[in-house]
Amino acid sequence: MALIDAPDRETGDAAAAPPPGLGELFVAFAKMSLAGFGGVLVWARQAIVDRHRWMTAEEFNETFALCHFLPGPNIVNLSVVFGSRFRGIPGAIVAFAGLLGPPVLIVTVLAVLYARYGEIEVLRRVLAGVSCAAIGLLLAVVFKMLVPLLRRREPVALALFAGVFVAVGVLRLPMPWVLAAAVPLSIGASFMLRRRAA
Template identity: 75%
Template sequence: MPPDSPPAATPAPELPISAPPSLFALFVAFAKMSLAGFGGVLVWARRGIVDQHRWMTADEFNETYALCHFLPGPNVVNLSVVFGSRFRGIAGGVAAFAGLLGPPVVIVTILAALYARFGEIESLRRILAGVSCAAVGLLLSAVFRMMMPLIKRRDLVGLVVLAAVFTAIGLLRLPLPAVLLPAIPLSIAITFARRRRATA
């Protein structure tokens, strides 16, 4: 008799979503993100929301962050308000917003006063240049992790749209509105067609 074939590997199930956070938990979580987010909070926001607290799946985080790109204002600030409002209404949005901006404003105000006095020191400039390199690395890490749901699903169309938008804005330096004007309705149409085909 031929030997039994090994069982097919099954993908690991996603961890269950945790209970909605309280107002205090929202404030503390976003305060931690902002205090850890040297050079940008996106990396720590995704890690805290998806990996640590499991308040959203990776896909939900990507969709929410994509929505925040199309709202006026800084993307991560928009994310805090949208995320907090989703779970705790207006009070949740205010709590997440206060946690994100409150502690850094105090720290930056103190650092600005110190920089005004000691900013001409050459060693300090070199330190800041090194910090900027680390910030770029953190940003690239967050981008890669946000791409993983598309790669795992082998979503070729989504990756092509992503590459096209990156090329148009990052390499060709086309204006953001000129790129998003066709990209947004195209992405919505593709998603609508796929969901309609899946439910047919």
């Protein structure tokens, strides 16, 4: 699969590609959205980091982390933040349109078809298989995003990661409360680590 075979930029040593133009932004995000069965994050990371080399793995993780703290779907936030980073407001609009335009058209057609034929047993089995593949892709990209954090071997960052995972994933605490505690702790820890490194 291209997700595994593509060269990686975990350390950021490879030469960065030139910034994308508006047309390139639209096409790239449209391809991500059309490939993103079960979630676009997998394909967004592959395209931005591995294929086009527009960001390093760490830059992508930092940008995606920012998008978690903004209201709205994370991947939509990523398209707006990424587009505006390279091409300003027009870039944000174009990346957003590329991400949402094609799926909206396809889902509208599929909704009409599903309303008519959704009770067919074969269709239900196909959808169950697609959902399993989507979970596998999501786990693969989570692991790839975790690698730069593990390579730095910063115990504070790993402790914060583990704490948030346990709080939300295991203890089922409300995400807003966990983020309200984790964000200031993360910012403070990052500030102290940079001061110590300087």
